[in-house]
Amino acid sequence: xxxxxxxxxxxxxVVMLTVxxxxxxxxxxxxxxxxxxxxxxxxxxxxxALRERLGLNSSAVMQFAKFVTNAVQGDFGISxxxxxxxxxxxxxxxxxxxxxxxxxxxxxxxxxxxFGVITAIHRNSMLAQGLQFLSIVGISxxxxxxxxxxILVFSVQLGLLPGFGRGEVVDLGFxxxxxxxxxxxxxxxxxxxxxALFQITLVMRLVRAEMLETLRTxxxxxxxxxxxxxxxxxxxxxxxxxxxxxxxxxxxxxxxxIAFALITETVFQWPxxxxxxxxxxxxxxxxxxxxxxVIVSFIxxxxxxxxxxxxxxxxxxxxxxxxxGGGHGx
Amino acid sequence: MTYHxxxxxxxxxxxxxxxxxxxxxxxxxxxxxxxxxLVATDGVSFDIAPGEILGMVGESGAGKSLTGMAIIGLLxxxxxxxxxxxxxxxxxxxxxxxxxxxxxxxxxxxxIFQDPLTSLHPxxxxxxxxxxxxxxxxxxxxxxxxxxxxxxxxxxxIPAADERVDHYPHQFSGxxxxxxxxALALAANPCLVxxxxxxxxxxxxxxxxxxxxxxxxxxxxxTAVLLVTHDMGVIAETADRVAVMYAGRIVEIGPVLDIIxxxxxxxxxxxxxxxxxxxxxAERLSQIEGAMPRLHAMPDGCAxxxxxxxxxxxxxxxxxxxxxxxxxxxxxxxWLHQGGVSHAAGR
Numbered sequence: 001x002x003x004x005x006x007x008x009x010x011x012x013x014v015v016m017l018t019v020x021x022x023x024x025x026x027x028x029x030x031x032x033x034x035x036x037x038x039x040x041x042x043x044x045x046x047x048x049a050l051r052e053r054l055g056l057n058s059s060a061v062m063q064f065a066k067f068v069t070n071a072v073q074g075d076f077g078i079s080x081x082x083x084x085x086x087x088x089x090x091x092x093x094x095x096x097x098x099x100x101x102x103x104x105x106x107x108x109x110x111x112x113x114x115f116g117v118i119t120a121i122h123r124n125s126m127l128a129q130g131l132q133f134l135s136i137v138g139i140s141x142x143x144x145x146x147x148x149x150x151i152l153v154f155s156v157q158l159g160l161l162p163g164f165g166r167g168e169v170v171d172l173g174f175x176x177x178x179x180x181x182x183x184x185x186x187x188x189x190x191x192x193x194x195x196a197l198f199q200i201t202l203v204m205r206l207v208r209a210e211m212l213e214t215l216r217t218x219x220x221x222x223x224x225x226x227x228x229x230x231x232x233x234x235x236x237x238x239x240x241x242x243x244x245x246x247x248x249x250x251x252x253x254x255x256x257x258i259a260f261a262l263i264t265e266t267v268f269q270w271p272x273x274x275x276x277x278x279x280x281x282x283x284x285x286x287x288x289x290x291x292x293x294v295i296v297s298f299i300x301x302x303x304x305x306x307x308x309x310x311x312x313x314x315x316x317x318x319x320x321x322x323x324x325g326g327g328h329g330x
Numbered sequence: 331m332t333y334h335x336x337x338x339x340x341x342x343x344x345x346x347x348x349x350x351x352x353x354x355x356x357x358x359x360x361x362x363x364x365x366x367x368l369v370a371t372d373g374v375s376f377d378i379a380p381g382e383i384l385g386m387v388g389e390s391g392a393g394k395s396l397t398g399m400a401i402i403g404l405l406x407x408x409x410x411x412x413x414x415x416x417x418x419x420x421x422x423x424x425x426x427x428x429x430x431x432x433x434x435x436x437x438x439x440x441x442i443f444q445d446p447l448t449s450l451h452p453x454x455x456x457x458x459x460x461x462x463x464x465x466x467x468x469x470x471x472x473x474x475x476x477x478x479x480x481x482x483x484x485x486x487x488i489p490a491a492d493e494r495v496d497h498y499p500h501q502f503s504g505x506x507x508x509x510x511x512x513a514l515a516l517a518a519n520p521c522l523v524x525x526x527x528x529x530x531x532x533x534x535x536x537x538x539x540x541x542x543x544x545x546x547x548x549x550x551x552x553t554a555v556l557l558v559t560h561d562m563g564v565i566a567e568t569a570d571r572v573a574v575m576y577a578g579r580i581v582e583i584g585p586v587l588d589i590i591x592x593x594x595x596x597x598x599x600x601x602x603x604x605x606x607x608x609x610x611x612a613e614r615l616s617q618i619e620g621a622m623p624r625l626h627a628m629p630d631g632c633a634x635x636x637x638x639x640x641x642x643x644x645x646x647x648x649x650x651x652x653x654x655x656x657x658x659x660x661x662x663x664x665w666l667h668q669g670g671v672s673h674a675a676g677r
Contacts, residue, residue: 218448225402225443226463226514227436240453316498317452 004137011302017068019297020297024067027077028060030089030286036080073246076291079168081283086291088274093211095176096166097265097272103192103255109250113239115200116207121234131204147194147267154190162187179327191268195261199253206249210242217241243279251307255300349420350377351521351554352401356412359405359578361397361625368625370396370409371578375652378522383548383555385586386570387562387601389622393578394558398524400424401556402441403431405459419521437467440515440553442544443526446507450499456483456510457495460517467518482513486543505536512544519551526558535640541568561591562605566590574598577633580652584660593664632665632669642671 027033034050051057055066070076076086115135119128155163167183169176178184214220215238223233262274271276273292278290312318334482357374358657360367371393378384386394399405401416401645416424423434430455435441443449451459465472483491486509499507502602508528515523525544529537545568548555559568565572573583574595593599600618620637623629629636635645644665652663665671 023481185623218443219451221404222441222443222514223447224404224432225435225441226517227432227434228463228466229432232462232466237451237454241451315453316455317443317500 004058005007008305012305015301016294016298019294020068020071021064023071023293024064026293027067027176027286027290028063033286036284036286037078039279050157071291071294074121076294077287079280079285079288081280081288086287089288090276090291090295093271093273093276096270097258097261097274098268100188100191100195100264100272101179101254101261103188103251104196104199104257105254107192107196108253111196111245112200112203113207115204115238116242117211118209119204121230122210123212133262135174135201135204138197139205141197143194144263144267146197146266147191149192150194151267154313161189163190166271191264191270194267195257195264199257199291202249204254206245207239210245211238214238214241240314244311247307247310247314251303251310252300255296255303258299259296297329349380351380351382351419352556353415353417353420354380354397354401355415355417357382357397357400357416357441358412359393359400359409360412361409365626369412369578369628370625371400371575373579373651374414374575376573376580376583377557378554380521380554381549381552383545383557385565385567385572386556386558386575387560387565387572388575389560391625392575394560394575395526397575398526398556398558401522402435402439402524404435404441404598417639436463436520437518438520438522440517440523441524442511442515442523442528442554445531446511447499448505449511450507452499455496455498458501460510460514463514469483471620478517478560479513481624482517483510485547486510486513486516488513490572502531505540508532508536508540512540512547512594516547516551516553520553522554522556523548524558527560528557529561529564530532530559537564540565544568545650562590562601577628578625579633580658581634583652583663584658592658592660594660594667595634595657595664596640596666597666598662600637600639606628631665640666640671644671 033054034047037049038046055063058066075088076090078084079086079089082089115131122128144288151163154161162183165187166178167185167187168181169178169184170180176189211234215273220233220238223237228237256275256277259269262270262278264270265272265274268279273295275290277292279285280292348547354377355375357371358369359371360369362368374393374397375603376384386397388394396405396409399409400411403410409426414424415422418434418438424432424652437513442452450456454462457476457479460482461472461475464470464478465475465499468475468478470478480491483495488494488506488509494502499510502510512528515525524639528544529540532540541564544555544557547553557565559565569586571584572586572589574589574597582589582593582598589598590602593602597618599614602615604618606615618637623633623636629646630648631644631646632638632641633649635641638645642665650663650665650668652661653668654661655667
């Protein structure tokens with residue numbers, strides 16, 4: 001078990017190094033950082049001084065080593081645009097994105113799993129057919145269109161919910177949360193629905209397909225033959241067997257949501273990392289882009305590692321213990 | 331309509347009551363398809379006395395497993411029980427609503443399936459699966475359920491049951507898993523166990539142990555068994571009586587020794603001759619020519635007559651019903667024992 005964990009962490013480290021290399025190459029070779037950071041009237045002296053300060057005179061390998069060392073300590077340099085520490089800048093925005101993504105993920109699991117089970121068990125009922133139809137809408141509707149539609153209906157026409165921003169936030173010292181104020185929660189509703197709709201349908205369709213598969217297995221038939229009620233057979237025995245792929249997809253989707261929340265964030269002017277990234281792209285703010293790349297990759301890799309470990313918790317067959325003996329003849 | 335006299339059976343203990351624990355009458359299982367209704371079994375009737383083991387033997391597709399599933403009440407749709415009656419301890423169960431039928435499963439009728447590798451849920455410990463079944467049916471606390479689970483595991487011969495109870499199915503060998511399945515089938519002390527090919531997926535060396543175990547436990551608990559198998563050897567070792575199925579019907583039924591020694595139906599005779607014996611060594615095994623007819627192409631008259639060495643003109647016209655063979659303890663569905671095969675107007 002320990003060997004397994006260490007192997008996963010070593011894997012993750014290699015992936016992160018590769019990502020760091022790509023981020024480093026972007027930073028170093030897309031344009032000259034010195035030209036971008038100084039204005040056109042800067043003297044050659046100033047240029048050389050900055051070049052020296054940024055360590056651009058040492059060899060590429062040394063520079064990469066320095067980049068990695070700094071990145072591990074959370075130092076991604078200074079933003080070109082607002083001359084602030086990039087890591088601090090991103091971390092200020094991170095809570096907004098994470099709260100949005102977590103609420104969307106919880107929504108997608110809380111709705112997607114029961115919907116999937118219902119559509120699998122009562123395959124021919126009106127409800128199941130309706131949900132199946134809606135899921136096609138959910139999968140095909142682009143999130144920006146849905147976001148704009150929701151704003152139009154609930155903010156502009158009905159005036160019930162705010163159409164942009166994060167509402168009031170409470171500063172907990174290390175974390176700015178919008179979950180503790182009414183306006184913060186209200187502001188969260190539309191963006192999280194926008195972000196979650198695709199996920200809900202994805203989880204629902206996945207659970208449905210897995211359930212249909214599982215309901216045909218012998219152990220489900222045997223569970224019925226043991227006289228267990230449908231409730232237990234469906235929600236305990238069958239659903240448990242469907243959780244592996246759901247966890248895989250959810251783990252990867254949380255990463256995706258963080259990375260691609262930027263569309264939803266743009267539509268709702270949500271002050272998260274995505275919005276910051278979009279602004280960085282507009283101003284060719286390379287340190288911010290490089291840091292964003294590294295941080296998002298880190299989240300991806302961390303989630304994948306956690307998912308791998310969750311497998312072991314759920315499926316006892318993956319726990320290779322010495323007690324697992326086929327040696328007992330009957 | 332009683333087809334057997336239990337006292338004539340060699341192994342069976344004298345039943346405590348006259349009432350059969352299971353009465354199956356004229357059961358007909360159908361599969362509606364686009365091209366018409368396929369009749370998989372028809373006119374299947376038999377009784378099982380308390381504590382008795384009835385073997386049900388036949389080729390693949392003869393309808394023996396379907397009969398077992400119909401009794402459990404788990405026919406895979408679109409298959410359905412189209413006619414007939416099933417009575418358990420005198421009460422009709424085939425027309426019960428699903429919820430009431432479910433309460434009988436596991437509580438009154440235990441089930442053992444063919445493949446112990448796939449019968450157990452891979453993600454729960456065997457103890458959890460036993461406890462859940464026991465607690466649901468007997469309404470006891472989780473603690474008592476676990477105690478009973480341990481007792482059952484010991485009873486089915488799992489070594490170090492105290493430790494094994496918390497193991498997952500994949501940590502058991504095939505034979506051990508089937509022992510766990512047997513423990514699950516007996517968890518709520520049912521009066522009948524339907525065992526569908528319980529040894530087919532197992533190693534030959536383990537088959538005998540499992541059948542012996544099943545037989546011993548059912549004797550001890552007074553549980554009746556419907557033992558579905560295609561293995562005549564298993565039947566000979568285990569069953570008190572045997573029903574031979576062919577093309578969805580019982581063609582012969584009677585005490586197991588009588589049927590082995592003196593089969594009356596030509597199909598049973600062919601079946602017996604195709605089993606290798608220890609004495610006949612170099613001899614080539616005989617086989618029954620041809621194959622069982624498909625469900626949508628049943629011949630008129632007796633379904634076996636195209637393959638039957640003794641068939642006469644009458645066999646292709648009218649189908650014989652199961653009837654006691656005069657001077658024997660068995661019943662057979664064959665004109666040979668009901669006035670001859672030659673004259674079509676024999677009736």
